[in-house]
Amino acid sequence: MSGEWFLIFGMALVTFLVRYPLLVIVGRVPLPDSIFRALRYVPIAVLTAICVPAVFRIDETGMLDVPALVGGVVSALIAWRTKNLLLTIVIGMSVYLLLRSVL
Amino acid sequence: MTVESIALSTHSRQSEFLNGIKDTFPLIVGAIPFGIIFGVIGVTNGLSPQAVIGMSVFVFAGSSQFVAAGLVGQGVGIPFIILTTLVLNLRHALYSASLAPYVARLSQRWLLPLGFWLTDETFAVVVRRYPQADDSPFKHWYHLGSSLAMYLNWQVCTVVGIVAGTQLGGIAEWGLDFAMVVTFIGIVVPLIVSRPLLLSALVSGVVALLAQDMPNKLGLMVAAVAGIVAGVLAEQYNTQKRGEQL
Numbered sequence: 001m002s003g004e005w006f007l008i009f010g011m012a013l014v015t016f017l018v019r020y021p022l023l024v025i026v027g028r029v030p031l032p033d034s035i036f037r038a039l040r041y042v043p044i045a046v047l048t049a050i051c052v053p054a055v056f057r058i059d060e061t062g063m064l065d066v067p068a069l070v071g072g073v074v075s076a077l078i079a080w081r082t083k084n085l086l087l088t089i090v091i092g093m094s095v096y097l098l099l100r101s102v103l
Numbered sequence: 104m105t106v107e108s109i110a111l112s113t114h115s116r117q118s119e120f121l122n123g124i125k126d127t128f129p130l131i132v133g134a135i136p137f138g139i140i141f142g143v144i145g146v147t148n149g150l151s152p153q154a155v156i157g158m159s160v161f162v163f164a165g166s167s168q169f170v171a172a173g174l175v176g177q178g179v180g181i182p183f184i185i186l187t188t189l190v191l192n193l194r195h196a197l198y199s200a201s202l203a204p205y206v207a208r209l210s211q212r213w214l215l216p217l218g219f220w221l222t223d224e225t226f227a228v229v230v231r232r233y234p235q236a237d238d239s240p241f242k243h244w245y246h247l248g249s250s251l252a253m254y255l256n257w258q259v260c261t262v263v264g265i266v267a268g269t270q271l272g273g274i275a276e277w278g279l280d281f282a283m284v285v286t287f288i289g290i291v292v293p294l295i296v297s298r299p300l301l302l303s304a305l306v307s308g309v310v311a312l313l314a315q316d317m318p319n320k321l322g323l324m325v326a327a328v329a330g331i332v333a334g335v336l337a338e339q340y341n342t343q344k345r346g347e348q349l
Contacts, residue, residue: 008154010181011161034335035200042331045331046323052311092289096281
């Protein structure tokens with residue numbers, strides 16, 4: 001691809017500009033308590049928004065993608081019962097890949 | 104020996120650094136297939152191997168690299184891909200705002216690299232370490248350990264993916280990209296420890312489904328904001344109710 005280094009430079013620049021400035025500013029400028037209360041909801045809200053559409057996704061036939069749905073639900077149950085991240089990943093992926101290969 | 108020096112001896116720079124790596128390990132396992140797939144998609148979609156490595160080295164943002172490689176394959180223009188990267192990575196601004204109070208006393212020598220290395224995974228790990236009650240003065244070394252472990256792993260996986268992508272056909276269709284989803288599920292579910300947090304997750308999930316067709320994955324940001332607002336409102340409502348009962 002022509003201009004691929006321009007693409008990389010642009011992507012690197014915008015990514016750094018969302019990651020770095022607030023790290024410096026927020027610590028030095030006092031912010032109201034309500035902001036910090038709101039920030040506690042950030043990881044849950046963001047990561048859920050990434051996961052849910054990937055779990056309830058539609059496959060090529062226009063139906064719900066069963067391996068993704070079952071794999072996602074099983075992962076959530078294991079995470080809830082065990083709070084063990086590695087176990088969640090290993091079992092969740094095994095269930096997903098197994099169903100994918102048989103369905 | 105003073106009380107302070109005892110605290111210093113239980114938490115050394117080295118022990119914090121190693122614990123940061125250790126606690127990030129499960130997330131590294133989840134990132135491995137994702138990094139490999141990125142390498143595969145990058146070279147199969149027409150980027151040179153050097154550019155695929157360059158993207159991992161200089162951008163270091165998994166989901167946006169993934170999407171960018173896909174868009175390159177579809178022949179989408181560079182300005183649009185950069186804009187998409189910005190939108191996809193906006194969530195990192197929320198992460199750095201959350202971490203800022205804990206790193207306020209650090210110098211730029213620390214803040215620049217820690218900012219550059221910020222990822223979903225490192226954020227999820229260090230946001231649990233910083234508020235812990237022990238007054239270890241080296242918690243940023245924990246942050247550094249987590250960051251470096253994620254970074255080095257990402258580079259290695261990218262190279263493995265480039266090799267696999269040029270040697271094995273069809274590896275991109277194996278479904279390994281689902282590892283990112285189960286990793287995030289494994290992070291989120293244990294975080295839900297109150298009703299406002301549960302409501303926040305539910306609202307964010309439902310809105311993400313409804314808004315997923317918005318251009319540039321903007322639906323992701325809309326859903327996240329809706330989830331945060333729902334959680335904050337629920338928490339306020341709970342506090343008010345408790346106040347009335349007293």
